[in-house]
Amino acid sequence: MGKWPKPPEGSWTEHYPELGTGPISFRDSISPEFYELEREAVFKRAWLNVGRVEDVPRVGSYLTKDIAAARASVIVVRGKDEQIRGFYNICRHRGNKLVWNDFPNEEVSGTCRQFTCKYHGWRYGLSGELTFVQQAGEFFDLDPSRHGLKPVNCDVWNGFIFINFDPEPRWSLREFLGPMITALDDYPFELMTERYEFEAHNNSNWKIFADAFQEYYHVPALHSQQVPSAVRRPNATFECGHFQIDGPHRLVSTAGTRRWLLPPEHMYPVERATRSGLVGPWRTPETHFSAGLNPGGIEPWGITNFQIFPNLEILIYHGWYLLYRYWPTSYNTHKFEAYTAFHPARTVRERIEHEVASVVLKEFALQDAGMLGGTQEALEYGLDEPIVDEFPLSDQEILVRHLHKVVVDWVEQYRAERRAEPRSERKPVGV
Structure with a gap:
């Protein structure tokens, strides 16, 4: 049998020649090894939507989000200054998951004046600051200012709340979204x-x-x-x-x-x-x-x-x-x-x-x-x-x-950056 005719010149795909028109592989969807790289290259670097401002409508409103691809849980909370912030859901004392109700693997939401660890009673304000340590005198040179909740980059576009696990994101949220999305x-x-x-x-x-x-x-x-x-x-x-x-x-x-x-x-x-x-x-x-x-x-x-x-x-x-x-x-x-x-x-x-x-x-x-x-x-x-x-x-x-x-390109860029790092600074993939 002969070949079917190709789409006419000027088809959608041919408007974007960098995509090519040949067959593609789906190995990026079946490889455990690729998934580990994808977690690091994509889900720990891109801006991720975790909710809307209506989900945290008033001062003290919060939600938690467990993101398996980042192996992390985050708290999103509206502070006394009305700013919405993100924090890792980890108590700075012994690493207990800080905010949860009956089952630690379930996401929760609510309203509070502060966050209190169930394990030893450490407390944190809505801006992440450490506000109370049970029997503080028992600790050795404990500096409360160094033990607040660890922040996660958090920003809002048109009511949608985004976080970014990269300590130094490559783009602001608005730069990342670009003109096609921000046209909304x-x-x-x-x-x-x-x-x-x-x-x-x-x-x-x-x-x-x-x-x-x-x-x-x-x-x-x-x-x-x-x-x-x-x-x-x-x-x-x-x-x-x-x-x-x-x-x-x-x-x-x-x-x-x-x-x-x-x-x-x-x-x-x-x-x-x-x-x-x-x-x-x-x-x-x-x-x-x-x-x-x-x-x-x-x-x-x-x-x-x-x-x-x-x-x-x-x-x-x-x-x-x-x-x-x-x-x-x-x-x-x-x-x-x-x-x-x-x-x-x-x-x-x-x-x-x-x-x-x-x-x-x-x-x-x-x-x-x-x-x-x-x-x-x-x-x-x-x-x-x-x-x-x-x-x-x-x-x-x-x-x-x-x-x-795009996913493969992000992974390849991540691989190239890792190869360029001094060996002593590399961390194992998946950590």
Whole structure:
């Protein structure tokens, strides 16, 4: 058989020649050794989103976040000066985990005036300072000013709280996000405070699940019950409207309306009854203007998915948004966090519309998640020498190509920096 024709000149991928157009490898998703390097090169150097300012709404509000890829737990707290700070969740006396409730491996949130260690009663103020030591006279030249909580770099962009484990980050948060993301400076995320959250522990590398939301090439096959019948015909066109790349970050926009234009027989009965579903409530507040919301100028615009490296996605719809985070827990497992965010419901009907949209979206995500185990298992066949190690990508899969290239590039840069270090200064990978 002959080759299929290549995409036309000027295709999306060819706008970014540094990506190439050849097959790619997924070894970065099946190697324990690569994962250890990725933890150091990516998750200990990039800015990571851990919440929003609404999660710590008043002085003394705090949350904890356990990040397996960094082998660390952090406390995020709003201080008396209203500044939001991050600290390692470690008591400076004997290393006990400082903030937890019934089970130390569970994340918690709340409000307090100070943090008190359960073990020996050391206390810390909201700015991390050591304020009380039980029987301080028993210690030898103890200087309280040197034993406050160890800080983690913390900054906020448009209400989203980010941390960075690098003691000296290579970029400020704003520099890291770059112009494509900060074009959303004026988008009013703070108005959408009614949230519906869910979490899943998945049997795949984190990038394998992220890949599922970077292209819609899979939609007619995998989500066949949620798309018009015309799209399911062989070779029917189903494409995104706009792809864009800026540094390590990615963006994809689709055309659409406030509801899929499906015949009633292809909707769940609850969607027909509530007039809400996969793309949210059919009636929502008018889309807020933002210069960055629809950079491709798609009409009618439907969704823009902002994929912030490494593990955050914000999908903005008409008057509401959806957020995903992928937290690696090993080379072939990860924790998936998601929530939908709406304007607070004014009536019982609006509340039901929001809940229905959230449940239908969860079902859609479960269909994607259902592929993960099979993909990971097959990629790991012949782990040291994969049976298949070259995978062709279509033009619509440009963002899949980009994510894996960026991760490999960050790891290669980290390796080069380690090679340049004097041997005496190197620390073992994974420490």
